[in-house]
Amino acid sequence: MDTNYPFNTAGLCTEEIDRFHDTYNVLKTKFDIALTGHIDFQLENFEVFKHYQGINIRDSYVIKHENNNSYILFIESQLKHHAHGHNGPGYECQTWALAYLKHNFGRVLIRPETLADKIIELIHPVELDFEEDKAFSDTFYVLVNDHYKAVSGIDRNFRNAVMDVREDDFVIEIVEHTLIIGNSKPISPEKAIYLAEFVSRLCTACD
Template identity: 25%
Template sequence: MINPFLNFYKDDQTQKDAIVLEELVSNLNITYQPAKSSFTDSLKGFELLTHLFNCRVYRNFCFKNGNRQTFYLLEVVAAHRTSKFTVYSIQPSTEEYRIYPFVVFKTSLTIGHVIVRPETISDKITELIKPVEVDFKNHKSFSFKYFVSAADKDLVTSNFPFELMDYLNKQRNISLEFKDGLCLMRHSKAINIKDGVELCKIASDIQQILA
């Protein structure tokens, strides 16, 4: 069943994504135990969402892993805006709406508001001019791979689990945000079955690490 809320978009790319989402949910129903619970917590102020253009959160799907821990797959729709430049004029920008799968779960980890995302070349250059990220001296390879920003740096360096750093150091294209007792996760790409399944597995693994 395709999400009827997505029908208002002009192009059909989001409709194709909605079909992929249904296939992803079917795959997850085999690996995890589906549950009827619905995600009702507020995601206001989560930067992984606010940094997306024209972002909207639609459906959510609840699952329980082997340890009976609950996580939710979120259907997030956002636009990618592009503009065409020619010698004579600037063409109107176009927007392509895509679905991006997010996963969210509750956690008791006390590190305040923290964002963990893959570090870019731009981040490394910025750090040379004005250091702002959190560096972990006890796990230099993790610090090299990820950009970590935090409201309270001392709280993070004291309480961020080494086991979680070690695990994330082996992953790719994953971003996390901890805020208000929740962990929100996303993959860098638009929805596809392989990355969606992997995202849920990583979320389940992290839940067990933090348990």
């Protein structure tokens, strides 16, 4: 690790180092962040990472809050159809954010709803909808494995926080008390801020 940078630069090209550094600097100006050291966030429990051959947390940062911390993860993922190489073809550097929630949500997947989702829903209704919040249900596709836990956890405050995420392409997955949010797009300062704002809001207002 290059001590001139607050993240692991091993295997990164100049463009990637610049992107990581810009992202870190933007986060640092808005949030009270610090390197976590090694933490096992148990990412192997999340379905969103199942299509990767390998997931490696290059660096993780804690966003400090009064009662509950959230985290930003710089993740290096390897696609299953590439078996070799480092940061060459098949490797992607991504930003994800993570929060620990007070309520047990069971397993939940939330993502922007597509036209295909709406058509499938007409034939096989599997999605959790909120009759009292049509705007949320029209915007997001919600799959759950425990209806009671999900409805209890996905309350108005939580739904409002999801609606306010400024990133337009993201997935939220919750495994009981642990939430992650992100996508497979390359790391960027703007995206990292949007994700950090969301998990920070959960930790300060929705727990």
